[in-house]
Amino acid sequence: MTEVVLELAGVVKRFDENEVLRGVSITLHRHEVVCLIGASGSGKSTLLRCANLLETIDAGTISFLGQSLQDPRIDPDLVRHHIGMVFQSFNLFPHLSVLNNILIGPVYSLKRRRAEVREEALALLERIGLRDRADDYPDRLSGGQQQRVAIARSLAMRPTLLLLDEVTSALDPTLVGEVLDLLTDLAHQGTTMLIATHEMNFARDVANQVVYLDSGVLVEQGSPEEIFDHPKHQSTRNFLERVR
Amino acid sequence: MGRRGVVASALSSVIILGAIFAIFWFAPGGPTVRYFFFNPHLMWQAFVGDPHQGLLSVGKGLVTNLWMFTLSEVLVLILGLLIAWVRLSQSPVLFPFRVLATMYTDVFRGVPVLLVMYMVGFGLPELNLGFISNQSPAVYGCAVLTISYSAYVAEVYRAGVLSVPHGQLLAARSVGLTHTATMRRVILPQAVRTVIPPLLNDFVSLQKDTALVSVLGAIEATRAAQIYGDTVFNFSGYTVAAVLFLLLTIPMTRFTDHLIAHDRNRRLAGT
Ligand SMILES: Nc1ncnc2c1ncn2[C@@H]1O[C@H](COP(=O)(O)OP(=O)(O)OP(=O)(O)O)[C@@H](O)[C@H]1O
Ligand SMILES: [Mg+2]
Numbered sequence: 001m002t003e004v005v006l007e008l009a010g011v012v013k014r015f016d017e018n019e020v021l022r023g024v025s026i027t028l029h030r031h032e033v034v035c036l037i038g039a040s041g042s043g044k045s046t047l048l049r050c051a052n053l054l055e056t057i058d059a060g061t062i063s064f065l066g067q068s069l070q071d072p073r074i075d076p077d078l079v080r081h082h083i084g085m086v087f088q089s090f091n092l093f094p095h096l097s098v099l100n101n102i103l104i105g106p107v108y109s110l111k112r113r114r115a116e117v118r119e120e121a122l123a124l125l126e127r128i129g130l131r132d133r134a135d136d137y138p139d140r141l142s143g144g145q146q147q148r149v150a151i152a153r154s155l156a157m158r159p160t161l162l163l164l165d166e167v168t169s170a171l172d173p174t175l176v177g178e179v180l181d182l183l184t185d186l187a188h189q190g191t192t193m194l195i196a197t198h199e200m201n202f203a204r205d206v207a208n209q210v211v212y213l214d215s216g217v218l219v220e221q222g223s224p225e226e227i228f229d230h231p232k233h234q235s236t237r238n239f240l241e242r243v244r
Numbered sequence: 245m246g247r248r249g250v251v252a253s254a255l256s257s258v259i260i261l262g263a264i265f266a267i268f269w270f271a272p273g274g275p276t277v278r279y280f281f282f283n284p285h286l287m288w289q290a291f292v293g294d295p296h297q298g299l300l301s302v303g304k305g306l307v308t309n310l311w312m313f314t315l316s317e318v319l320v321l322i323l324g325l326l327i328a329w330v331r332l333s334q335s336p337v338l339f340p341f342r343v344l345a346t347m348y349t350d351v352f353r354g355v356p357v358l359l360v361m362y363m364v365g366f367g368l369p370e371l372n373l374g375f376i377s378n379q380s381p382a383v384y385g386c387a388v389l390t391i392s393y394s395a396y397v398a399e400v401y402r403a404g405v406l407s408v409p410h411g412q413l414l415a416a417r418s419v420g421l422t423h424t425a426t427m428r429r430v431i432l433p434q435a436v437r438t439v440i441p442p443l444l445n446d447f448v449s450l451q452k453d454t455a456l457v458s459v460l461g462a463i464e465a466t467r468a469a470q471i472y473g474d475t476v477f478n479f480s481g482y483t484v485a486a487v488l489f490l491l492l493t494i495p496m497t498r499f500t501d502h503l504i505a506h507d508r509n510r511r512l513a514g515t
Contacts, residue, residue: 054414081420091415095433105419108429150415157419 002030003065005161005192006051010060013046013216020046022216023060028161031190035203037227038213039239044196047213048163051194052083065160081109084154088166090146092138098125098149099134105157117156124152128182144175148182155186162186164195200243204228212236283480290472290481299475302484305468308382309454310492312464316389316454317447323390324397331402345398352395357388357453364388365460382464385457393450397443404439405431437507444500448493455489465489 006028013021020043028034036044049055051062053069053076062069069079092101099121106117125131128148130141138146147167154162164183168176180202187193187206197203203210203224210227212220212235220227220236231237268274293301330338330345352360365384369377379387408431416426458467465488469481 049414052418054417077417077420077422080418083418085414085418087411087415089411091409091411093412093415093430093434104416104429105421108425109420109422153419 002032004028005030005032005065006194007063008047008051008060009062011047011050011057011062012059013043013050013055014058020216021050021057024213024216024218025060026194026211026218026221028192028194030160030192032208033187033191033193033195033206034209034211035207035224036194036196036211036213037198037200037203037239039242041215042213043216044213045165048085048165048194048196051161051163052080052085054085077109081157082160083163084157084159084161085163086147086150086154086165086167088169090138090143090150090170092146092150092153094138097135097137098130098141101138101149102153102156105153110157121152121156124155125149128152142175143171144178147171147175147179151179151182151186160192162191162193164193164197166196166198168197168199198243200228200240212239214239280479281483283478286476286478286480287484289476290469290484293468297475299472300463300468302465302468302472302481302488305463305465306485306488306492308462308464309451309489312382312386312389312454312457313447313451316386316393316450319386319390320393320397320450323394324401327394327398328401328405331398332405349395349398352392353399355392357392358456358459360388360392361385361456361459364391365457381457381460381462384460385454385462388456389450389453392453393446396446400439400442400446401435403442404435407438408434441500441504441507444496444503448496448500451493451496452489455485 004027006026008024008026010023010025011021012019012023024043024047026034036047038044046055050057057070064079064083067074069076093104096104099118102121102124103114103117106112106120107114122131122134125134128151130145130148130152133141133145138149141149151164151167167183168179171179176199180199183193183195183202184206195203195207205224207224209221210224211218212227212231212233214235220231220233226232227236228240231240268277271277289299291301291303293299293304327345327348330341331349333342361384364387365381368379368384371377412430412434413426416430417423421429454464455466457464458470461467463471465485466482469485472481473479
């Protein structure tokens with residue numbers, strides 16, 4: 001198969017006494033989409049944050065493009081140039097216009113020239129259908145539009161890997177579609193993504209692999225058909241029963 | 245407010261103000277109070293001073309208050325920021341400094357400024373430490389105001405930074421910004437909006453507290469008014485000092501209220 005982008009091996013994460021990830025191993029290849037499913041509190045967000053070093057892990061290893069991220073010589077800020085993240089609550093910068101939200105990463109992290117990135121940013125806005133809102137402030141946009149801008153903000157860094165944490169959970173049901181459509185497009189264009197989601201139909205459509213987490217334990221992983229149609233474990237079945 | 249509203253509020257203002265004025269004017273001691281506190285001739289004399297009678301000008305005294313609070317405010321902005329920065333730091337190396345900074349803010353928000361004034365103003369000269377012990381009362385006054393108010397302002401800054409949601413930090417780090425760039429481009433610009441009104445409030449009290457250096461013998465507006473009162477046996481000088489302080493602080497308090505209302509409207513309109 002193609003190059004391995006992200007590899008988690010036996011990852012353990014504790015918050016004080018609370019063991020939130022208990023030896024999780026996941027391998028993600030280039031152009032692959034992996035969906036993380038599991039009940040609230042099962043550790044999905046924590047796993048994503050560990051993957052881009054917003055949290056440190058207590059045991060195991062995470063490697064990115066074959067390089068261990070636990071190596072003390074690694075600069076986390078540089079790693080994050082290549083790993084984008086999109087949040088449930090958008091977290092757009094309210095004091096910056098839509099365009100400047102998208103430019104902030106390339107200009108202040110990658111130190112690229114604003115004039116040069118501007119064209120790319122406008123092209124991104126065109127692609128998400130918000131070219132005419134470039135100069136608006138985020139609080140003028142609907143939730144769905146804000147989340148699309150947040151995705152564009154990550155894409156502007158041209159990340160190798162995109163982490164998405166329940167990006168439709170805070171949205172009005174009528175706005176979920178526009179965001180999922182964008183993600184489906186990205187998947188078809190070969191964007192490598194690790195997606196925590198409660199949208200099972202979406203996971204079935206786009207995922208190459210589905211991973212089921214329960215209380216920090218990776219219970220089961222496999223193709224969407226394996227997980228959704230022929231789950232092997234009782235706890236997976238119970239979970240799917242509940243979300244249907 | 246409709247037409248009836250305007251009439252009603254005008255009427256109630258006239259009645260209330262008229263009542264207050266009537267109490268003041270017709271009270272048994274009214275004429276006495278007017279003579280001792282609001283004597284126009286003496287008020288003018290207190291304002292300009294009279295060197296022949298050894299009377300200091302309250303107006304000139306105010307110049308001392310002016311430069312004292314201007315200097316203190318600049319120093320407070322800097323020292324407060326430094327203390328807040330230490331308290332907000334995460335680095336293990338800075339741990340002892342964090343403890344010191346926390347103690348500092350606890351102590352100086354707890355001890356009355358007047359007491360600090362006595363300790364510094366009378367204590368430091370006793371040290372016989374050359375430069376440190378030779379300063380004028382006004383300089384000690386500035387030092388005290390800076391020390392005390394930095395503790396308040398540090399907490400104002402800190403609250404401002406903490407008021408920015410954690411998600412903003414996560415989002416900024418996720419687009420690769422360093423800690424410093426995150427502070428500069430994302431956290432501080434948002435914190436400033438929350439910080440300005442309470443900061444201006446603290447500055448209004450700082451301006452008033454410049455009057456406290458009078459206990460060290462510095463000749464500022466309050467002290468000049470006191471000397472005037474002791475010499476002429478009339479308190480009109482205090483009234484002059486009060487009016488002058490009001491002229492200084494009212495623009496600031498009005499401006500602060502304006503900012504708060506503006507921010508509130510923005511919040512109600514937005515999101
Ligand atoms: N910063 C933290 N400090 C302490 N405990 C935490 C912290 N972050 C998460 N946890 C705990 O870790 C566990 C897993 O949380 P996490 O947010 O990863 O779950 P999740 O699967 O994303 O849930 P959800 O579907 O509700 O988003 C929870 O028990 C939570 O209380
Ligand atoms: Mg979560």
